Amino acid sequence: MRTVFAQCSVEYSGRLDAHLELANRLLMVKADGSVLVHSDGGSYKPLNWMSPPCTMSVREPDGEETDAGVSEVWEVSNNKTSDLLVIRLFEVLADYAHDLGTEPGLIKDGVEAHLQQLLAEQVDRLGGGSLIRREYPTPIGPVDLMIRDTNGTYVAVEVKRRGEIDGVEQLTRYLDLLGRDPLLQPLRGIFAAQAIKPQARVLAEDRGIECVILDYDEMRGIDHPEDRLF
Amino acid sequence: MRTVFAQCSVEYSGRLDAHLELANRLLMVKADGSVLVHSDGGSYKPLNWMSPPCTMSVREPDGEETDAGVSEVWEVSNNKTSDLLVIRLFEVLADYAHDLGTEPGLIKDGVEAHLQQLLAEQVDRLGGGSLIRREYPTPIGPVDLMIRDTNGTYVAVEVKRRGEIDGVEQLTRYLDLLGRDPLLQPLRGIFAAQAIKPQARVLAEDRGIECVILDYDEMRGIDHPEDRLF
């Protein structure tokens, strides 16, 4: 990993064209050749970047560039997509490099999969019935849970951490398709999430989809600790 | 901007919980207090981070941490969301800081807004008619273009750089709502994009939505240079 603090200007051409005027910025060059241009604000997204796989070449400035004060030009390109990032360095404030070794990787805990698993064991929260299966297949992707309620009605359940409009659309597509299967009649839908945004709720209910709020802590409390990872 | 190369371990708790085992990484501390943890690969996304507004405090390691070899502990928190990022520094390889000054900002060309603007001036590409307005309002968000064609039929147009299934869903919602307005009858939809994925096209045409491919270079060629930024 190499980091260069430098006064620079940047041109990007690829999916779009973008341009950065002369200013001081942090340039990061990673071991895989990828390059990031960071300013001293914003968030984690760089102002410009080039993703791997890419190759970086350094060239001398041409006459015009030299006259403008350019000391060095970096050209980073992705041959496949023909994206090109050109960084013109003027004054270089600092240039540091360190070997970081291997990255063990990020470990994530407790996401939607866990919520779905808990809910599969606690069908009562959805009004009861019996679980047919998790990840019930349809031609356009699996429904999170398929249940048959105590009246014999099939229930397709979409589980989300946060219930938004996209989730309702997704469940609607599933219901649309599953509704064509005569063996799955009658059929209804439940949209279950830790929180459901008002517009998502309105859209869901307008389409006859029931909304259920899930209490993760409560669900986890009922869960058997010995079955879980932590 | 401060960059620290250090052997460290990281814990994050917020929307989810995540942790990073001990390894060498680059820590960036920006002027606004935000912190990024980068490895020597991946892409521009950090392994962990804390977005502004947030506050970073540095504390001495406790007894247990000292025994484990921790030299310093960074705690970065966002009071609003109660997100917390804890970075335990073991060996510090380097610690650099430079003032970058103000960032003039990124200038972009070729994004959807530009495509929409060009298309508004070149309604012929959609079969002709007259533009009623860009960003035609509906209760669930604005339609990119509203046109009245030569037959007097209203045409709601969704413009995308890349036409995918989400865009068709979006336009369908608009058509659904606008179809209830008796003043906008008859009404049809056009899905216009630089490229349209096969499934998106199938879905669109199944719903009676016409698909139109846009040639950006051609559209830009017809555009009047004096009206544009560069």
Next chain:
DNA sequence: GAGTCAATGTCGCAG
């Protein structure tokens, strides 16, 4: 501040 939509989205998994 909430809602809505775009993004050089990126990432990860399954087919």
Next chain:
DNA sequence: CTGCGACGTTGACTC
């Protein structure tokens, strides 16, 4: 490899 959905999405803009 491609499609597809999730993401601590982030960011920009409107109401």
